[in-house]
Amino acid sequence: xxxxxxxxxxxxxxxxxxxxxxxxxxxxxxxxxxxxxxxAETRDIAxxxxxxxxxxxxAAEAVxxxxxxxxxxxxxxxxxxxxEIAPALAPGATVSDVGSVKKAVxxxxxxxxxxxxHFVPAHPLAGTEYSGPRAGFAELFDxxxxxxxxxxxSDEAAVSRLEGFWEGLGANVERMDADHHDLVLAxxxxxxxxxxxxxxxxxxxxxRVTDSEVIKYSAAGxxxxxxxAASDPTMWRDVFMTxxxxxxxxxxxxxxxxxxxxxxxxxxxxxxxxxxxxxxRAIRRGIIEAGQDTAAPDFGRGPKx
Amino acid sequence: xxxxxxxxxxxxxxxxxxxxxxxxxxxxxxxxxxxxxxxAETRDIAxxxxxxxxxxxxAAEAVxxxxxxxxxxxxxxxxxxxxEIAPALAPGATVSDVGSVKKAVxxxxxxxxxxxxHFVPAHPLAGTEYSGPRAGFAELFDxxxxxxxxxxxSDEAAVSRLEGFWEGLGANVERMDADHHDLVLAxxxxxxxxxxxxxxxxxxxxxRVTDSEVIKYSAAGxxxxxxxAASDPTMWRDVFMTxxxxxxxxxxxxxxxxxxxxxxxxxxxxxxxxxxxxxxRAIRRGIIEAGQDTAAPDFGRGPKx
Ligand SMILES: NC(=O)c1ccc[n+]([C@@H]2O[C@H](COP(=O)([O-])OP(=O)(O)OC[C@H]3O[C@@H](n4cnc5c(N)ncnc54)[C@H](OP(=O)(O)O)[C@@H]3O)[C@@H](O)[C@H]2O)c1
Ligand SMILES: NC(=O)c1ccc[n+]([C@@H]2O[C@H](COP(=O)([O-])OP(=O)(O)OC[C@H]3O[C@@H](n4cnc5c(N)ncnc54)[C@H](OP(=O)(O)O)[C@@H]3O)[C@@H](O)[C@H]2O)c1
Numbered sequence: 001x002x003x004x005x006x007x008x009x010x011x012x013x014x015x016x017x018x019x020x021x022x023x024x025x026x027x028x029x030x031x032x033x034x035x036x037x038x039x040a041e042t043r044d045i046a047x048x049x050x051x052x053x054x055x056x057x058x059a060a061e062a063v064x065x066x067x068x069x070x071x072x073x074x075x076x077x078x079x080x081x082x083x084e085i086a087p088a089l090a091p092g093a094t095v096s097d098v099g100s101v102k103k104a105v106x107x108x109x110x111x112x113x114x115x116x117x118h119f120v121p122a123h124p125l126a127g128t129e130y131s132g133p134r135a136g137f138a139e140l141f142d143x144x145x146x147x148x149x150x151x152x153x154s155d156e157a158a159v160s161r162l163e164g165f166w167e168g169l170g171a172n173v174e175r176m177d178a179d180h181h182d183l184v185l186a187x188x189x190x191x192x193x194x195x196x197x198x199x200x201x202x203x204x205x206x207x208r209v210t211d212s213e214v215i216k217y218s219a220a221g222x223x224x225x226x227x228x229a230a231s232d233p234t235m236w237r238d239v240f241m242t243x244x245x246x247x248x249x250x251x252x253x254x255x256x257x258x259x260x261x262x263x264x265x266x267x268x269x270x271x272x273x274x275x276x277x278x279x280x281r282a283i284r285r286g287i288i289e290a291g292q293d294t295a296a297p298d299f300g301r302g303p304k305x
Numbered sequence: 306x307x308x309x310x311x312x313x314x315x316x317x318x319x320x321x322x323x324x325x326x327x328x329x330x331x332x333x334x335x336x337x338x339x340x341x342x343x344x345a346e347t348r349d350i351a352x353x354x355x356x357x358x359x360x361x362x363x364a365a366e367a368v369x370x371x372x373x374x375x376x377x378x379x380x381x382x383x384x385x386x387x388x389e390i391a392p393a394l395a396p397g398a399t400v401s402d403v404g405s406v407k408k409a410v411x412x413x414x415x416x417x418x419x420x421x422x423h424f425v426p427a428h429p430l431a432g433t434e435y436s437g438p439r440a441g442f443a444e445l446f447d448x449x450x451x452x453x454x455x456x457x458x459s460d461e462a463a464v465s466r467l468e469g470f471w472e473g474l475g476a477n478v479e480r481m482d483a484d485h486h487d488l489v490l491a492x493x494x495x496x497x498x499x500x501x502x503x504x505x506x507x508x509x510x511x512x513r514v515t516d517s518e519v520i521k522y523s524a525a526g527x528x529x530x531x532x533x534a535a536s537d538p539t540m541w542r543d544v545f546m547t548x549x550x551x552x553x554x555x556x557x558x559x560x561x562x563x564x565x566x567x568x569x570x571x572x573x574x575x576x577x578x579x580x581x582x583x584x585x586r587a588i589r590r591g592i593i594e595a596g597q598d599t600a601a602p603d604f605g606r607g608p609k610x
Pocket of ligand 1 (some may be wrong): 011013014015016017038039040042043072073074075077081095098101117120123124125126127128130132133137202232235258
């Protein structure tokens with residue numbers, strides 16, 4: 001069942017917040033939408049495109065009287081924002097967030113949440129490489145997962161209401177604990193992003209293979225890495241700074257495996273390579289069967305506005 | 306200007322050969338298309354779907370009387386195939402190939418080419434993660450690059466005729482020398498593929514993050530790696546076995562950069578990460594400006610049959 005709130009305050013007005021605003025409108029999930037962003041420029045754009053019913057000039061003003069407050073800022077900014085809005089939060093309100101890391105956000109935000117306010121962290125697994133208030137579109141969360149990560153002692157009614165809200169935004173909802181969330185995301189998102197950034201950086205550094213050639217012939221595989229590596233630098237810096245432990249663990253395993261393959265190449269051990277490459281095909285089949293991608297060439301990214 | 310041949314023989318009938326066959330028909334580039342594949346199964350499928358005018362039961366039979374012979378087998382099989390067909394080649398014929406590595410193919414094939422036959426290696430930069438005779442489609446090469454890598458002392462008329470043929474198949478043609486080709490491809494294709502295979506292998510190995518979770522939440526970035534890593538194991542084994550030097554060189558640089566980023570994560574050096582992630586954005590913009598991808602979500606892969 002999709003759930004409605006009387007007043008939803010979005011703090012931060014980038015890709016995720018603007019997609020939430022359009023999806024809330026589509027689903028009739030909010031009586032009023034208020035919004036706040038750090039810069040006057042972003043607030044002006046939000047007003048111009050009619051993103052919220054009211055764009056406020058302070059976070060405190062935006063959250064006043066809201067029964068749902070969603071923090072949509074980079075993970076590293078969550079603590080400071082929570083501290084700033086705390087005195088203005090209405091009793092009985094729910095505070096949530098959309099951060100890509102959960103343990104660090106809970107540690108930073110929870111201490112600022114006043115008695116009588118519910119804190120229910122969440123993370124929609126949906127995004128594009130674009131950012132800012134103009135990047136959002138109502139369909140972003142359709143058929144994507146939203147992981148809800150209740151903090152210890154969360155109020156069950158508040159948690160299920162938020163789950164209903166995300167279902168109303170189009171997402172499939174699952175609960176998970178924070179540690180497990182951060183490990184799963186280190187494997188499925190954070191480490192792949194770091195690796196893509198690295199490969200693009202290597203290409204950029206090479207002087208013998210000129211930039212223009214790398215770009216010209218990118219369709220041979222490299223192009224898919226550049227798309228991943230085009231995402232917002234601040235968001236990703238914060239992800240790696242706050243999901244350090246799990247990312248370093250997965251990176252350690254990655255390096256181990258890469259060295260084994262590198263050794264096989266050096267020694268001419270074709271059987272090892274062939275066996276390895278055969279094994280990875282099964283994962284791909286599993287993803288198509290699970291409906292998380294199609295055999296069609298659009299990478300399952302869905303429509304853009 | 307697109308060029309025509311009287312009889313084109315395709316040796317190997319997989320993704321690339323079958324795409325060439327459909328594209329030759331579309332462009333009227335061949336008087337007759339003959340074909341041969343190693344297994345009776347593939348030859349039967351080719352007959353069933355009408356891929357060639359004649360599917361032959363030996364490579365020698367397929368190349369007899371052909372004025373263009375294109376070797377479309379894995380890189381590691383090129384030498385043996387060349388040796389097999391050599392006695393049956395018509396004087397004045399052109400032998401070409403589509404292998405993803407060029408130096409090793411030239412070393413393996415050139416010694417078998419008889420006096421009076423022209424050898425003009427080439428490499429179309431187009432593919433999908435599918436393989437076999439049913440995987441091809443006429444549009445595969447449209448607006449993609451085809452690199453032509455003339456061997457030393459190649460006949461200029463034979464080279465430009467082959468270039469015209471590839472233009473007729475839809476491709477943009479460029480000439481390049483073999484060493485440079487292998488380095489450029491190590492950066493834009495071979496190393497990215499190895500890295501994608503490695504990341505998928507790591508995910509497959511992790512028991513704490515169950516398979517089903519990795520698959521379920523793959524849309525967060527990992528999915529793009531699995532697509533790359535679903536390509537044919539034999540083809541990629543051969544690529545790494547034969548483009549060893551350039552791949553190991555680029556891998557060395559990759560590891561260096563990865564360690565620097567890993568260190569920045571461990572030390573909490575956010576400025577380093579932010580600077581690095583900002584730099585890689587420019588490459589992405591360059592690729593979109595160069596028309597090698599669009600901002601649209603289809604990864605520029607073009608239509609499939
Ligand atoms: N993009 C994705 O793929 C994705 C997916 C799932 C979750 N997330 C998470 O969603 C959150 C927002 O990401 P996004 O993609 O929407 O980012 P975005 O488009 O870059 O927008 C970020 C917003 O946060 C504001 N902001 C930035 N730094 C701030 C600070 N120090 N204090 C106050 N406000 C600040 C920005 O304000 P100005 O515009 O005024 O600078 C902007 O409105 C992040 O926590 C991210 O981890 C992102
Ligand atoms: N796929 C790509 O993305 C791509 C892009 C550009 C260039 N290339 C190059 O194109 C060539 C063909 O690739 P593809 O994707 O078309 O491969 P594919 O779909 O797997 O087809 C390979 C063909 O070669 C035959 N073959 C395999 N091993 C052989 C051997 N030892 N002796 C004789 N024939 C053999 C196979 O016969 P059976 O079916 O009977 O086994 C099959 O007909 C490779 O050199 C590859 O590097 C590939």
